[in-house]
Amino acid sequence: MHFQLDPDTVAYRDEVRRHLAQAMTPEFEERIYRTGVSHDDDFAKGLVDEGYFAPRWPVEFGGQNRGAWDEQVLREELMRTDAPMYLSETTRMVASIIRAVGTPTMKDRILGGAMKGDITIALGFTEPECGSDVAAATTRAVRDGDFWIINGSKMFTTNGHIADYVFLLARTSPDKPKHKGLTMFLVPLDSDGFEAQGVWTLSGERTNITFYSDVRISDEWRIGDVDAGWHVLGMSLQDEHASGWGPHITRLLHHVEQWAATTPAEDGSPQLTKTDVRRRIARVAMEDEVSRLLLRRCIWMTETGQTPFAEGPMSKVFSTEALVRASQDIAEMVGPDGVRSYFEPTAPEGGRFEHLMRFSLGTTIYAGTSEVQRSIIAQRGLGLPR
Template structure:
């Protein structure tokens, strides 16, 4: 196993870093923090012009044939620059899924819009009461000739308010085992009957509730077989990328150390000289390095042609839980002022570390909670029997 990123990936990293320095301005970052919308159309279109939306795809499909390590460098740089890439990441889950299970017509019509930067997508899986147990969704799709009529409610439909399409998991059969009665659709967001309402999360991200009342879609918007939605979702899940490999935590640690160099205690001694603070810094740096290596191991498995399901879950679980711990320790070190939010007088580092603390909790939830990751590791990795 070789953990050194290739020369090629380091060259690409340099190009990405330069591009982000130009396009991800302080104004853009401020706007993202204020709105909680982790997407920016200007940046997205500029990335499309560079050919980076589907950079990992082979050239004959409109990509640049970038390898897994180049893509790892790309995402690391994006996290360091705080580039708002949720739109790109979610859209590529769907474009990849279409490439594998879409009809020729769907590929021809939809993929160019997605990788050309003209359309982004939202994931419509979760519902109130169906998150971890997503196979229990109740949003109904009922066939009516060549059309389907959809009624129901989704929650946490992130970026639905910016998206052209929602990738919607629906129930089409109530008489069979729950995961056998599901069908997937890609529904244009301008179809009559769809309503979007904002949800502002603890971590600062904006997501949405979406409501579907008598939404009529042609059968050509169905992705995969009728009652084959679970399999389509399985394909989509293999393209979900939720792991940041400790890069975000490394950025937070850097900001904390910068603060500690400036701040003084009540006897005017620099906080950076405090042994307990230095111990915290060292502990977090070790966690970040382990998280990075675990993410690289998952990348290596993928590069070798494997499906890094268990390795991905291990990396994700370790990173998210340790990131939450690290942010909590940082806030403890900063004392009561550390809890002041952005905009409050005297908030250290413009409230950025306080915000990271709130955001860290959310990383243990989306894309599968820590408990669900543990279940995957136990069952698939350790082959333990089901506990229930």
């Protein structure tokens, strides 16, 4: 087993890098940060035009029939450059579910627009009182003939204020066990009774708390069978749990190497000549390599017909906690200058050390907390009881 990229995949990665080097200008990067919104329509449609939006999808859906490794290096490069991709990723995730279990009408209505960047879909899973226990959702969907009336609220509906739809988990049978009485819907966000209020994270990102007050939608917006929402949701959670955040460590490594090579120590020699600096950079490089290998193991398993039930959470929990460790260690090494604000002109590396330290903390929560990931590893990987 090895995870070296073949020449064709390396060439594809280099093409992606060239596109991102042109698209991710400093001005664009700063604008994305200052708005707190990790999405830009022109950027997303630029990916569509270049064939980088959904490369594994069939050509008839706007894809390129590429393999999992090409898609993986694309994801790595997008994350390494901190490209504004979250809404595009959630759109593609939900489109994959609709492609698998959606009705013909739903597929005709959503897939074409989603693959062209004309339709966007946010996620509506977490609730203010439920935390990571997604199945404890209390947002209700009550049937009214051929319609559903939805009432409740969701937390962390990132991009819910600009998306066209939300992929919503709602309770349809309160009398059933919590995993059995849930149904998934695709809710048009121009519906009467929907409201999004901004919530800003420690890293400066805007997410939302969203409210549903007698939102009325047709049954044609239901995805999957009634009360089978946990199964449908599982398709998206598997993808999220297999996420790896190692490319952010790669970005940190790049900036600290630049800083160490160009910044003089007290004796006038480059910081890179100092033993402590080299030791800390080496530690970041090792965490970067392990994170990359853990994620690529998931891709290898998928390619060989295996499902990374435990290996995905292993990748996620290690890479996010490694990012926290590495970003804090580097900020400590750089010293007071390392906590100057992101995009402050006098800050080392444009304030990337400060921003990555703030950003890293949220990654241990996104897509399931480290505690949730460890529980999955224990149950699915080690066979331990709940």
